[in-house]
Amino acid sequence: MRLSRKVAARGLPALALAAMLGAWAPVVQAAEAPASGQIVHTYGVFNHGFRALTIAARYAVTPDGYAVRSTIRSGGLLGLLVHMNVTSQATGRFVPDGVQPLTYDSAGYSRGEDRHVVLDYSGGQTHIALQTPPEPSRDPIPAADLAPAMDSLSALMRLQQAVRAHHQCDGSATVFDGARLLRMDAHTVGMQDMARDSRQPYQGAALRCDFSDMQIAGFRKTDGPGSAARKPVNGSVWFQDVPGDGLTIVRIAFDHPKLGHLTVMLLPDAA
DSSP states (O other), rough: OOOOOOHHHHOOOOHHHOOOOOOOOOOOOOOOOOOTOOOOEEEEEEETTTTEEEEEEEEEEEEEEEEEEEEEEHHHHHHOOOOOEEEEEEEEEEEEEEEEEEEEEEEEETTTTTEEEEEOOGGGOOOEEEEOOOOTBBOOHHHHHHHOBBOHHHHHHHHHHHHHSSSOEEEEEEEEEESSSEEEEEEEEEEEEEEOTTTTTTOOEEEEEEEEEEEEOOOBBBTTTTTTTSOOOOOOOOOEEETTEEEEEEEEEETTTTTTTEEEEETTTTO
């Protein structure tokens, strides 16, 4: 398996991280009993035929807003190369043009250190309230560029609400993942049959959306003009009507500039 520490540096696309909403190998422990109205999903991330990360995602949606939490844990063969255990949480409101994030907190072990990022959305603009440790190896992100950004979990809730309400996903968002500022664009392809895959029970017709994920700020000082960090990540996401949950992301496929083709799949409850 050709995974490396580079995955921690470049990360997963904003949409894939969110979907998970947010780890690699079968390491997710049994989820706590969900609260009333809460949906719990487990996603596997596959690379070269191996389940490399597992993401446990849970969220609750009301007509007015959302609360979502994702935990990414590494394990298996990837755990021999790099350790990751990160939990991210977000809350927000639904507004006529999308979502209004209220809180975001992401903490855990990643890229060789314990990290903690808190975003402040007061005044309708995004600010970094806490970032430990600092990121001196990255170019600072101007406050004006960060102001319109949202966290990846809120970006996913915005996409999911658009799909459930209008059966389309056309739009864009500026996303901050705690280190990098990214531009995510998505457009509707339409209904199509997903390729069969023995690793996933969800088959058949699904709504497909294509996306592009491009880092626009927060580059490492060593990221030259031709570096992989400056290349777009392109992929596709498929939505199906999951009984009891509604239209839900069941599969994401994308080409990573360093790792090659990755697939994210919604797994059965017992996975």
